[in-house]
Amino acid sequence: MRRVYLDNNATTPVLPEVLEAMRPYFGERFGNASSIHHHGQETRAAVERARESVADLLGCRPAEVVFTSGGTEADNLATFGLAKSGDHIITSTIEHHAVLNSCKHLAEKGIEVTSLPVDGRGLVDPDDLRRALRPNTKLVTIMFANNETGVIQPVEELGKICAVAEVYFHTDAVQAAAKVPIRVKEIGCDLLSISGHKIHAPQGVGALYVRKGTTVEPMLYGGSHERSRRAGTENVPGIVGLGKAAELAVQGFKNGEIARMAALRDSLERAILKNVEGAEVNGEGAPRVPNTSNLYFDYIEGEALIISLDLKGLAVSTGAACSSGAIEPSHVLTAMGLRPDRARASIRFSLGKQNTAEDVEFAIELVPASVARLRELSPLYNKEAISS
Ligand code: PLP
Secondary structure: OOEEEEEEOOOOOHHHHHHHHHHHOOOOOOOOOOOOOOOHHHHHHHHHHHHHHHHHHHHHHHHEEEEEOOHHHOOOOOHHHHHOOEEEEEEEEOOOHHOOOOOOOOHHOOOOEEEEOOOOOOOOOOOHHHHHOOOOEEEEEEEEOOOOOOOOOOOOHHHHHHHOOOEEEEEEOOOOOOOOOOOHHOOOOOOEEHHHHOOOOOOOOOOEEEEEOOOOOOOOOOOOOOHHHOOOOOOOHHHHHHHHHHOOOOOOOHOOOHHHHHHHHHHHHHHHHHHOOOOOOOOOOOOOOOOOEEEOOOOOHHHHHHHHHHHEEEEEEEOHHOOOOOOOOOHHHHHOOHHHHHHHHEEEEEEEOOOOOHHHHHHHHHHHHHHHHHHHHHHOHHHHHOOO
């Protein structure tokens, strides 16, 4: 059976070049990067090369890159590493749970948290940020690109507001990295998170950019790894994979790969909207990353459509992988003002570097037919209601 994977915002396959780069570090190059002998020097050099590649992707200095176990740890290190009792932090209602639940936990510990709303396109209003600032505001954490809709926040404008107010700015760029160019100096952020498995490196590795001069309280205590910002023997194969994926991501901006992905996403979206009535893009009108398309299909349950498509070989998702199976509609879509039934009728298509025009054709053939079949079963479906 043919299987097409269009759920790359959940995770991406490790690219062959990335696997090849990692392979020696599972075998003959096994040293502990902290050891001073030959074996340690070999893996230390590999870790530092990877740090340079990640720094190149983000536009920062290698010393400003802290390797972590993934996006969640990077987000936690940024929030818990800065917020102290008596502080106020500002976030948004559409953050990934890695930030949302970190802030919730901080609020339970007595730190004041303000969550900024978004408009119908999923965008934070910079004026809302200006108004939310208080004398004790320590940190603003607002994501770069949303995992469910792909909507890109005006991070440079938000960064400027934070700089003027002398407040730390963290942005979760897990879904932006390798899809849109990131220059931390232009954003003006102090902290920025990325995750390996969203950019064709393995699961379980990520990085936090920490601007020089920014002191984050570590979450893990132990050795002085990562300049005492993250204790623990480095995950050398994972870090090497992240470095290789970062290199490939930089090339992707130059060799037309990202432009090709954007064209594929656009053709998928256009074809579905043309062939299915009662369907719209969530986040329409906002800037979006080039691989993501979140659509609602009136009169269906997103979960039912996902199962129906999966039975035919197409893997897509309702949005956040961790909330799949949950009854609650997406917090992101409801924050954008979508009716709960439309939020539940939404599904996300997300492309990766491995996807081809044939994969998109496969989806274009399957989706309208599956939606039509599910609507036939829906007692609520009324053709006139949609076309009127
Ligand atoms: N932030 C965003 C926006 C994400 O999409 C994800 C993963 O889905 C994370 C953070 C967490 O990253 P990780 O899976 O590497 O812990």
